[in-house]
Amino acid sequence: MKAKVGVIVFPGSNCDHDAYYVCKNILKVDTKFLWHKDSSIEDSNIIIVPGGFSYGDYLRCGAIARFSGIMPEVIRFANNGGIVIGICNGFQILCEAGLLPGALLRNKNLKFVCDTVSLKVENNKSIFTGLYEIKEDIKIPIAHGEGNYYCDENTHTDLLSRNQILFRYNNNPNGSLDDIAGIQNVNRNVMGMMPHPERASDATLGLTDGYRLFESVVGSVI
Amino acid sequence: MIFTAKVVIKLRESILDPQGKTVENSLKSIGFSAILETRIGKYIELKIDAENEEDARILIENACVKLLANPVMENYSYSLEKSEKELV
Numbered sequence: 001m002k003a004k005v006g007v008i009v010f011p012g013s014n015c016d017h018d019a020y021y022v023c024k025n026i027l028k029v030d031t032k033f034l035w036h037k038d039s040s041i042e043d044s045n046i047i048i049v050p051g052g053f054s055y056g057d058y059l060r061c062g063a064i065a066r067f068s069g070i071m072p073e074v075i076r077f078a079n080n081g082g083i084v085i086g087i088c089n090g091f092q093i094l095c096e097a098g099l100l101p102g103a104l105l106r107n108k109n110l111k112f113v114c115d116t117v118s119l120k121v122e123n124n125k126s127i128f129t130g131l132y133e134i135k136e137d138i139k140i141p142i143a144h145g146e147g148n149y150y151c152d153e154n155t156h157t158d159l160l161s162r163n164q165i166l167f168r169y170n171n172n173p174n175g176s177l178d179d180i181a182g183i184q185n186v187n188r189n190v191m192g193m194m195p196h197p198e199r200a201s202d203a204t205l206g207l208t209d210g211y212r213l214f215e216s217v218v219g220s221v222i
Numbered sequence: 223m224i225f226t227a228k229v230v231i232k233l234r235e236s237i238l239d240p241q242g243k244t245v246e247n248s249l250k251s252i253g254f255s256a257i258l259e260t261r262i263g264k265y266i267e268l269k270i271d272a273e274n275e276e277d278a279r280i281l282i283e284n285a286c287v288k289l290l291a292n293p294v295m296e297n298y299s300y301s302l303e304k305s306e307k308e309l310v
Contacts, residue, residue, distance in 0.1 A: 103294040110240050
């Protein structure tokens, strides 16, 4: 089976082209945009829910996008083991949709943080992080105002015991619980992270630590 | 019947509200020392067309659970009253 990536475009998505570019032009994988009003993900076997400000972040980040026309299909796909990656606003949308546990709160210092941060790879046994070293430090940009990951104590215990935490911040920029920057679901086919690996995948732009995430995922589709 | 629902959504008590804290500190700094705590939430007003009050309540509960509030981080409460004049 060949990897076929579908990048969902919501009104207000602004990292959709970056994700598309990495998959299509750098990884040379069959990639297409999927409009949020479509009801089918067509033949995609990897779905990327990109960053941005879907629906202007009205009500709560991701709350309205979560009910877009394409989402029932994305949820069905994910529940059948399909690979779904949520980046930044995409992470928020997947939490709102119940595909990932927890929620993203306003940054503790109330500031929108745009920076390059150091992450620690906490689990390299996932389809998303297989090409990283365990405990490797990687540099990935962040750009968010609501990236403060929160879940209740029981959920946090589950995240730890099931190795669902993929990335932690080395210097917590947003107040995130347990320094969590990225997680996967229990079934290990859905992941979300606030940092932007697609902005660190082209050597021309200086940072390349995000590239292996896409390479890992695409490589997992055989 | 037309009802007006006034929905208030608040961060759960266990969650730090940095915006509320900042406003609270500001209030204290300008002399409102008797204000012990400030929490900031959202206010949403809904006009609802329903057969009766019970139906209106069921509808609001559904709307709150499904979209208006995220139970992971928020609680909601609301008051409901009959609108004085029917909407055209």
